Amino acid sequence: MHIRKQRLLTPGPTPLYPPALHAMMASDIHHRTEDFRKAYRSCLSDLKEVLATSNDVLMFAASGTGAMDATVSNLLSKGDKVIVCSAGKFGERWVEIAKAYGLEAKVLSVPYGQVVPPEALQQALAEEPATRAVFVQASETSTGAAHDVRAMGLAIAKTEAIFVVDAITGLGTMPLDIDAWGLDVLIGGSQKAFMVPPGLAFLSISPKAWKFADTGTLPHYYFNLKKEKKSGDGGESSWTPATSLVLAMSEALRYIKQLGMAKLIENAQMLAQATRAAVTRIGLELFAPDSPAASATAVRAPAGMDSGVIVKEFRNRFGAVIANGQGSMKGQIFRIAHLGYFDFADLFAVVAGLEVILNANGFPVNYGTGVAAVQEIYEAAAVRQPVTA
Amino acid sequence: MHIRKQRLLTPGPTPLYPPALHAMMASDIHHRTEDFRKAYRSCLSDLKEVLATSNDVLMFAASGTGAMDATVSNLLSKGDKVIVCSAGKFGERWVEIAKAYGLEAKVLSVPYGQVVPPEALQQALAEEPATRAVFVQASETSTGAAHDVRAMGLAIAKTEAIFVVDAITGLGTMPLDIDAWGLDVLIGGSQKAFMVPPGLAFLSISPKAWKFADTGTLPHYYFNLKKEKKSGDGGESSWTPATSLVLAMSEALRYIKQLGMAKLIENAQMLAQATRAAVTRIGLELFAPDSPAASATAVRAPAGMDSGVIVKEFRNRFGAVIANGQGSMKGQIFRIAHLGYFDFADLFAVVAGLEVILNANGFPVNYGTGVAAVQEIYEAAAVRQPVTA
Numbered sequence: 001m002h003i004r005k006q007r008l009l010t011p012g013p014t015p016l017y018p019p020a021l022h023a024m025m026a027s028d029i030h031h032r033t034e035d036f037r038k039a040y041r042s043c044l045s046d047l048k049e050v051l052a053t054s055n056d057v058l059m060f061a062a063s064g065t066g067a068m069d070a071t072v073s074n075l076l077s078k079g080d081k082v083i084v085c086s087a088g089k090f091g092e093r094w095v096e097i098a099k100a101y102g103l104e105a106k107v108l109s110v111p112y113g114q115v116v117p118p119e120a121l122q123q124a125l126a127e128e129p130a131t132r133a134v135f136v137q138a139s140e141t142s143t144g145a146a147h148d149v150r151a152m153g154l155a156i157a158k159t160e161a162i163f164v165v166d167a168i169t170g171l172g173t174m175p176l177d178i179d180a181w182g183l184d185v186l187i188g189g190s191q192k193a194f195m196v197p198p199g200l201a202f203l204s205i206s207p208k209a210w211k212f213a214d215t216g217t218l219p220h221y222y223f224n225l226k227k228e229k230k231s232g233d234g235g236e237s238s239w240t241p242a243t244s245l246v247l248a249m250s251e252a253l254r255y256i257k258q259l260g261m262a263k264l265i266e267n268a269q270m271l272a273q274a275t276r277a278a279v280t281r282i283g284l285e286l287f288a289p290d291s292p293a294a295s296a297t298a299v300r301a302p303a304g305m306d307s308g309v310i311v312k313e314f315r316n317r318f319g320a321v322i323a324n325g326q327g328s329m330k331g332q333i334f335r336i337a338h339l340g341y342f343d344f345a346d347l348f349a350v351v352a353g354l355e356v357i358l359n360a361n362g363f364p365v366n367y368g369t370g371v372a373a374v375q376e377i378y379e380a381a382a383v384r385q386p387v388t389a
Numbered sequence: 390m391h392i393r394k395q396r397l398l399t400p401g402p403t404p405l406y407p408p409a410l411h412a413m414m415a416s417d418i419h420h421r422t423e424d425f426r427k428a429y430r431s432c433l434s435d436l437k438e439v440l441a442t443s444n445d446v447l448m449f450a451a452s453g454t455g456a457m458d459a460t461v462s463n464l465l466s467k468g469d470k471v472i473v474c475s476a477g478k479f480g481e482r483w484v485e486i487a488k489a490y491g492l493e494a495k496v497l498s499v500p501y502g503q504v505v506p507p508e509a510l511q512q513a514l515a516e517e518p519a520t521r522a523v524f525v526q527a528s529e530t531s532t533g534a535a536h537d538v539r540a541m542g543l544a545i546a547k548t549e550a551i552f553v554v555d556a557i558t559g560l561g562t563m564p565l566d567i568d569a570w571g572l573d574v575l576i577g578g579s580q581k582a583f584m585v586p587p588g589l590a591f592l593s594i595s596p597k598a599w600k601f602a603d604t605g606t607l608p609h610y611y612f613n614l615k616k617e618k619k620s621g622d623g624g625e626s627s628w629t630p631a632t633s634l635v636l637a638m639s640e641a642l643r644y645i646k647q648l649g650m651a652k653l654i655e656n657a658q659m660l661a662q663a664t665r666a667a668v669t670r671i672g673l674e675l676f677a678p679d680s681p682a683a684s685a686t687a688v689r690a691p692a693g694m695d696s697g698v699i700v701k702e703f704r705n706r707f708g709a710v711i712a713n714g715q716g717s718m719k720g721q722i723f724r725i726a727h728l729g730y731f732d733f734a735d736l737f738a739v740v741a742g743l744e745v746i747l748n749a750n751g752f753p754v755n756y757g758t759g760v761a762a763v764q765e766i767y768e769a770a771a772v773r774q775p776v777t778a
Binding site: 006008010012013015016021022024025027028029030031033061062063064065066068069070072073078096097100101102189191197198199218219220221222223239240241242243244245315321 | 395397399401402404405410411413414416417418419420422450451452453454455457458459461462467485486489490491578580586587588607608609610611612628629630631632633634704710
């Protein structure tokens with residue numbers, strides 16, 4: 001039982017869009033009926049619309065990692081040469097998947113907080129013309145850093161390789177021109193900017209990537225892109241779908257379409273900008289200052305303070321769940337999320353709470369310092385509350 | 390929009406337990422918090438309790454087919470000799486999975502409506518001592534027939550092979566003594582007798598089967614039994630879990646524990662018995678008379694009538710979704726479900742509706758004939774409404 005008011009403030013799961021949550025109450029529905037096919041079709045076509053792509057879109061009953069697995073197991077073969085651009089915990093997940101499936105992976109790895117420069121990728125591609133695929137995170141959720149997937153995609157487009165982009169937290173937080181930038185496979189999940197509980201993954205796939213589905217020899221069954229495409233064209237999924245989440249997703253997509261993906265992105269970017277201004281003015285240090293993502297802002301804990309203290313204090317004082325660092329960054333950084341159903345009022349409270357917590361834990365802050373930075377950006381903002389439009 | 394009262398009467402998804410449905414409204418929860426770990430742990434331990442096994446229990450964000458895939462890709466190797474007992478569409482799914490992963494499968498196949506006799510399996514095992522695994526459906530949902538998994542399990546236990554049982558509709562409809570019968574891997578899903586929307590799969594795994602996880606060489610990533618076991622021990626899932634469904638499942642399991650699995654099974658069996666009596670008295674023919682399952686009763690449509698007409702009429706007249714035949718049985722049979730949140734009052738309405746529909750479509754029925762059969766069994770029943778206890 002919750003004994004106090006709770007606030008979910010993490011970069012996934014993110015705060016839920018209430019009508020999407022409520023839509024799940026209609027889950028006593030059968031997936032092989034016209035009522036449900038309508039919802040499934042609208043989900044796929046609305047996703048295609050908000051992703052603004054001419055590529056096919058497929059969905060799975062799985063979390064995002066399932067769609068990452070699906071891409072490798074459906075499009076590649078054992079021994080295939082691939083490049084992984086790894087800038088954090090989720091980059092390392094690509095490395096693990098490549099290893100699990102016996103790919104020959106060249107890993108372009110940078111320290112947490114930095115990103116792989118497109119030039120490094122270009123060089124690696126030049127050195128290995130037989131490269132079959134390049135894997136990256138658009139936004140590396142674990143560090144709050146964003147890759148330049150445009151430059152990467154344009155470089156890869158000149159080669160035989162396909163570009164596989166984990167955009168699980170990139171979608172809705174940064175522009176992603178799938179078709180023009182050559183983002184051959186782009187992966188998303190329900191529990192991020194889409195404001196729906198976790199359990200649905202989706203991806204878009206280009207004609208170039210589809211050709212790989214004809215030649216890939218890795219075994220797979222549950223995740224079957226070709227079968228899912230055929231099923232989806234008939235308004236169905238290959239296996240029993242997560243009906244409740246599809247209903248929620250349909251509702252959230254209706255909202256996102258009305259709002260416009262551009263406004264959703266602008267909202268996250270305004271909040272990210274305000275957060276960076278606030279924590280800097282408070283005297284804290286950004287973790288990824290050179291290539292900050294708008295999905296989440298990672299902030300270094302003050303010297304001598306474990307970031308876990310800040311996370312714990314948020315929970316104890318304000319019932320708020322914010323994100324610690326992941327992997328080796330645990331205890332070093334904390335992360336303030338911006339993707340999806342967040343607005344300035346959320347951020348006022350987060351920054352005010354942060355000031356209180358820092359002050360109480362030996363890092364003096366003049367109350368209101370950081371909040372003022374958010375207020376000033378709110379004043380000047382063109383888009384102030386898109387998520388409540 | 391539903392324009393009329395709807396009734397979900399299929400063997401999965403099944404009618405939802407309302408408190409489980411409502412529990413999903415608390416989905417604004419983070420999966421790496423103690424609140425959620427509590428729910429996840431209780432789900433795993435309650436599942437273990439209602440499955441009445443000492444084996445480990447693991448869960449996945451996937452539909453049941455995902456857990457079938459997980460079993461093969463984690464426990465076996467390319468070229469492994471296996472036996473598939475196939476008695477319908479889901480038996481064929483095991484054949485497909487075996488093929489997808491390059492197993493050398495001997496298929497013991499029987500016509501739809503029949504089941505593979507344990508003796509046939511025993512003979513096949515004797516002929517191929519190198520058999521590594523045997524696959525079966527406890528209850529073949531597509532035909533409403535049940536395998537004798539007890540006899541099969543006892544035979545397999547004497548060999549080096551593991552017994553993999555798809556009990557997706559077997560659980561909650563037939564006794565399954567996992568430990569005593571040697572059901573090494575037993576697979577279930579949320580949307581069947583567990584009264585929760587689809588999207589969660591689970592399995593129990595025996596020490597004998599765990600040894601296969603050390604030797605299996607098939608590649609896999611998303612479905613990783615060892616990793617999931619380790620995560621589960623810590624109250625977490627390896628990847629982001631389907632939080633909303635875990636909350637629903639926790640609630641449903643609380644109910645099933647209170648009710649007792651034996652009563653849930655008895656309820657399904659009483660309803661199945663009453664259904665068989667009713668349709669027989671009406672003059673229809675059972676599709677699997679010799680080994681009927683209690684998950685669903687498959688009934689042949691009257692000669693010259695497409696079973697799709699009956700399905701359509703149920704929808705149009707009563708807003709009720711009942712199941713047609715699957716695969717080659719489409720148009721031949723229809724299926725009345727009993728698993729999970731069904732009771733006698735549901736069945737009164739189904740049989741009365743069926744009488745009306747048959748009568749209106751050229752198959753004369755004296756109104757009340759079939760209903761009387763259900764009423765008589767209700768009269769005599771020891772367990773009359775366990776699902777509303």
